[in-house]
Amino acid sequence: MRFFYGDDTVQFSFRMPVAVQILLCIAKFGGMFKTTSTFLASSVNVHPVIIRKTLGQLRNAGLVEVAAGVGGAKLMKKPQDITLQDIFQAVEDDEDLFHIQDNPNPRCPVGRNIKLVLGSRLSTVKEHMLADFSQITLEDLLADVAKAEEKQQ
Amino acid sequence: MRFFYGDDTVQFSFRMPVAVQILLCIAKFGGMFKTTSTFLASSVNVHPVIIRKTLGQLRNAGLVEVAAGVGGAKLMKKPQDITLQDIFQAVEDDEDLFHIQDNPNPRCPVGRNIKLVLGSRLSTVKEHMLADFSQITLEDLLADVAKAEEKQQ
DNA sequence: TATTGTTGTAACTATTGACATTACATCGAG
DNA sequence: CTCGATGTAATGTCAATAGTTACAACAATA
Incomplete structure (x- = not known):
């Protein structure tokens, strides 16, 4: 029995941001590099095993394909056809948003x-x-990243 | 450093439902009973200390007044003037909803x-x-509870 | 004023869950 | 068959949650 009370806020959906970053990297670097779990891990700065697990969820959701032996992941849909809702539902169990006693x-x-x-x-x-x-696509985020890059030059 | 990855979904805002239940009980039973932390704890079915802590947050937000020595809490606003947003912000730290690496x-x-x-x-x-x-008031929820009660008779 | 029941907090503990890491079987291309 | 990669289980560490106990401060009232 748990009542979820405490002094700090517990946020939900901790994996979605990681999944988004993975997909952005695949979309952006898929042509240039082999996007292995190690490669992706170096962008997110987490352990490759975490990437593999998240990648597994994205694969189960039909968003990516992972080459088993040779390595590397690629998108199964166009960036404009992948929404934050797809990603959210891929990595979050579909439970209630709030936990009621x-x-x-x-x-x-x-x-x-x-x-x-x-x-x-x-x-x-x-x-x-x-x-x-569902109104936010991976393409939108790619454009946001590109725009942020411009300003940094 | 934490990356919030795992097999189970972590939901946010675990305290809000408890706070809502506390306020509903005060609104509904405030006239009939002395709504002490022990009384409220018996409805929510948690330890009275948890009620007191949450009650303290609601008091800091100006939603309730707690009688220090004699005991019992009462609303400082009318139920139609208390929204879920008020309650949410009273008990949740105002952090980002999502935790980005x-x-x-x-x-x-x-x-x-x-x-x-x-x-x-x-x-x-x-x-x-x-x-x-901000569109959902305590009065709405009181009405919902009353409607649910009717059906149960 | 002493009693009584309550609040407000500060410990403290137990437990859960998150995350990192290691390990290893499996896979596919060369 | 070798090599680098994936998939996944097992384990360890650590932080946060929730429950509890304890006790000082408080207000009514006997």
């Missing part, structure tokens, strides 16, 4: 219904968030 | 800019979420 007092009218009432409201909020995600 | 490779064009690019996109999504929250 599991065993409130069933004899309390509030406790008895909190999960139903709040859960329904919050799932609407989550749907909106996913809709936002 | 802290030290990507600065020599990689993607790594160098991922935080800027993705962070800006995601903060927009968070703003939308907060806007959603």
Whole structure:
């Protein structure tokens, strides 16, 4: 039994940013280099095994293809056809956004219904968030990166 | 250094549902009972100390008043004037919704800019979420609970 | 004023989960 | 068959969570 209370905020979706960076690197460097887990790990600055695991999730979602023996990953869709929603759902278990206490007092009218009432409201909020995600494509992010690069020269 | 990768989803905002339940109980039972931390704890089914801590955050945000010696909490605003956004911001540190890796490779064009690019996109999504929250009031939730109660009789 | 029940916090512990790393079987091209 | 790469399991470390105990401060009231 857990109640998830504490002094620090716990954020959700810790893997999505890593997955985004992986996909951006494949899109940007796929032609120039062999995008192995070691190569990708050096951009994200994490252990290659973490890249492989995330890459496995992206592969299961049909976003990338990974060459088993020879190494290297490539996109299975065009950057404009990969959205943040695709990536989010690839790496996040599809659970509720918020964790509502599991065993409130069933004899309390509030406790008895909190999960139903709040859960329904919050799932609407989550749907909106996913809709936002679906409007952002990998191509958009590639363009953002290119624009940021220009300014740095 | 943490990279937040793993097999389970980590959700954010674990305290908000508890805070919501506390406020609902105060609103609903404030007239009938003395809403002490022990009373509230029996609805949420957590340790009274957890209630007191959350109650302290709600008090700091000006949402409730807690009687120090005598015990019991009461709302400082009308239920229609308390939104989920108020509650969210009372109990959550105002950090980014997503945790983007802290030290990507600065020599990689993607790594160098991922935080800027993705962070800006995601903060927009968070703003939308907060806007959603601001449309949901404690009164709405009280009505939802009352409606759920009816069906149970 | 002493009692009583409550709040506000500060410890402290147990436990969970995240992340890094190692290890190794498997794979595919040369 | 060799070599470099992937896939995945196992393990260790560490931070954060949640629960609990403890106790001082507080306000009503007997």
